[in-house]
Amino acid sequence: MNGSVDTCPASAAGRAEAYQRRVRGGYLLGMFAGLFGMLGGFAALLAWLNHTDNLPPPAFSNSLCVDEKLHFLRHNPINQPNLLVIGSSVAWRHVDGDVLIEQAPGVRPLNGAFCGLHANQSTYVANWLLDREPTVRQVVMIVDPLDFAGCWKVPDDVFNREHADQYVYQRTSRWGYYMRYFSPRSLLRNAKTVKAQRANEIEWDPLVFTRHGDGPLEPHGDRGLFYDKPDPLDGSCFAALGKLSKRLQQEQRQLLVVSTPLHPQWKAKVDADGSFLARFDAKLSAAIAGNAGAHYWNADREWVAPRDAFVDAIHLRWSVVHGFSEALAEQLRETEHARLGESVLAGSRGFGAP
Template sequence: MRSRYLLSLFAGLFGALAIFCLTLFALNRTGNLPPPAFSNISCVDEKLSFLRDNPIQSPNLLIIGSSVAWRHVDGHVLTEALPGVRPMNGAFCGLFANQSTYVGHWLLDRQPSIRSVVMIADPQDFAGCWRVPTAVLNREHVDPYVYENASPWGHYMRYFSPKSLARNALTVKAQRAGEIEWDPLVFNRFGDGPLVTSNTRELLYGRPEPLDASCFAALGKMSARLAQEGRELMVVSTPLHPQWKEKYDPDGTFLADFDKQIMETLNATGGTYWNADKDWDTPVSSFVDAVHLRWSVVQGFTAALAEQMRDAAIAPVPSSTLETAKLP
């Protein structure tokens, strides 16, 4: 009886493993296989898969932040406006400021060619850091997957989540093809995430939580590191929908406090601040919700960002310029 029980137990385990492997194989063959669930956030895991399959060689400019950084930069415009710049969009959707800087530290460690960092954020990125884990991914597991072309199959076992796998498998193929209007998982060669739509949805983002000191502390650590290493930092406050500001910050005190804390943080450790919400004019029709710009507007915003970077000497200097400067 004991031998029969153990045989049945192992047969069941190996049978379940075989079914799981066959499922992954079938999903992979049909283009419906999501990436390993390192973060269990589909857009984050898909971005890691993109970086693995499309390595960006020797970038010297790193973009970090949440979805507004991912979707509000067009690397093609940056390279045209700032010759010699090699941008890498290392922004991931849905991250708070402490998580964005965690990812930034990881990418800086892996990409020593980076000389400048631009963090694009909306104020809500700096509220609620206390309630999310800073380490949005495990670097020990992600490093070999992204940078060493290690086999992904073991990570499907390590991060096994049948509900997440089934849910993402139903949509990931269409998302990669850009067929899901509000949630495309499409990247250009710089890692930017175009949000191409002519439609508009509700403001979507409601009243913000109070600003969190730990979010600004995380920014301060990033700023201090970059200053110590002789690298440049610019923080950009993304444009916000006027109706959202009228509804949730009618007297402007919340945004004024956000500006104040950003500037105090950077003044203490180093860095440049551009408040694009105040300084860059764009019509209401530019927005698809409270914080996101449609892709047809992003080119103009990126051109304005490039101008700010040039004026603040944030843009990395082309190597040819450095070589010329060395000549007697």
């Protein structure tokens, strides 16, 4: 029987299957075209931002000032440093490495402090840098009470050590990290300001570094106290410091913990009877107790800051940091003399001989 209608079920099923394959093929082709188009657009955006000097560093931590410090370390390696400064923004902004070199000849400082870190995060960074910088013999940790509150809220690892190693010390290509840490919203937000911050045109948030990694801050005025009363002191913060102290003791490296100067009005406001800072002082001392190579300097109590020294409750202006760094250098000289004296005494008693 002749006819134009194919009533064979197998033929109909075959045509349906072929149609589905074409649909799936078209879908996959469209999906891959969209994906590669998006990647191409992202690459073009990176190239344009790089060309206009508006390209932020890869978002290892998703904190611009932390990522920018990694960017600095990548492009400004310090040859065989023997002094490592660690901590949060008060350590980053309160040390002038040139003054340390002038006042303590032979010192080769590396400021490895990052902004906005809690004490557990500062020790994480310290351990990373100590592993990478074997010539370091002295460690200075400059702290404020805010660093030792709320460590339980944040992870220790500020960034992935393996990736930071590759980026900073192995100088691997940076472009892959923009894809690994793909964050267009963060990228565009930081791109709006990073050029001005690097040029020191945003006075309250500059991303400017000295050759040692210090972070000068010299605004025209001040912003009041700015910081409220800190959270209660967190025992895990001091435990992190204690673990770092024990490591340094085992490796025969010195540790100097410095409590940074604080604005007198802030202290009067948040700690009128002095009990909070007394606990802070005692806990810092206890954390490093038992390590003969560790010392504590309460600069808030023993160093007199000029009247116009502070830009807020905890930060010094750069013009004052020179004097503070001179006092810090004196502390370093005293601890070194103490160490040498102990070595001579140990040698006279028959200890410590080669």
